[in-house]
Amino acid sequence: MKGVRLPRIDKDPELHERLKKYCRISEGEIWTDKINGHKVACLDVSDVNAVQKFFKGEKATLAVHDPPYNMVAFKTTDAEEFVEWSKRWVELTYDLLSENGSLYLWLGADQKNNFSPFPEFILMMRQTNFKSKSFITLRNQRGYGTQKNWMSVRQELLYYTKGTPVFNTEAVYTEIPKAVKGYYKEVNGVMTENLERSKSEFIRAGNVWIDVQQVFHLMEENVSGCFAQKPLKAIERIVKTSSAKGDLVTDFFSHSGTTLLAAEKSGRKCFTIDVDPVYCEISIRRLENFRKYGRIGWGTSNPFEGEIIKDKELQDYLFRKYKIEVTSFL
């Protein structure tokens, strides 16, 4: 069904309802993967008891969270309210991490609104037991606001630790060859330059990631219907660097299931959560789609392609509302 891309599901309550009936779990339920032990739970992360029960005493080595701000459940841009809410699931994350663990947090900064909620958030983090470790910037290829301002091409990623977690330096290299010679240093009485001393012919990602393509609709990894998908390459880098094979990785805001897929691809186990059953279902399907076809997304199609082919009412709806002619793609 090439060509049937779903519109943003969060913006269309009727479409959301129509897709909900194809979801295998609903609020409060858990899906368990029989092959590698991943789990997807449809929970509100503010429900501390429910999340703790979901983990059943297991501890994660790594948490990768991409919370909603001014989206879905959060219809407010009130930074203080957002941060107060965040503190609860950040502290819960601390409890659910093993003695030595890492926390990565994707967080926006609204440049039109005093970079909210970034300052409030990092101040809140000071009150927790996490130790700040790095402030990474992912450079987007596409930007906005270019006419009267510097084009905004950044995404902020905060890295915090608990104890002394694993940090696999072999996973931090990009595919960009080292080109510039320099950084001369004497080693055992011999003057050496950077390339001679280095362990790799490629440059490290460092804390400014310039080699990750933001997801857009023509890419295979695109999951249409979603609106906040993070690039798989970025999450895989985090997973490979900050956990070991067989470790448990968690993501409290699954959405398109990027962390679940990254964990599957790199031999880790993932417990992930989303408050919305439709995104839980999409996450599960993304894993299944990868296992069955080796595909990391749906490109120009969508996760519900199988149902849309059969559901005449849904086809009519997509045509009425979006002029999407499903039959022309069958």
Ligand SMILES: C[S@@+](CC[C@H](N)C(=O)[O-])C[C@H]1O[C@@H](n2cnc3c(N)ncnc32)[C@H](O)[C@@H]1O
């Ligand atoms: C920014 S998206 C995450 C995107 C994800 N990193 C990806 O690559 O697809 C945030 C997700 O959090 C979910 N969410 C919102 N409030 C939540 C809550 N209270 N508990 C759990 N999930 C929630 C939303 O339904 C949404 O799917």
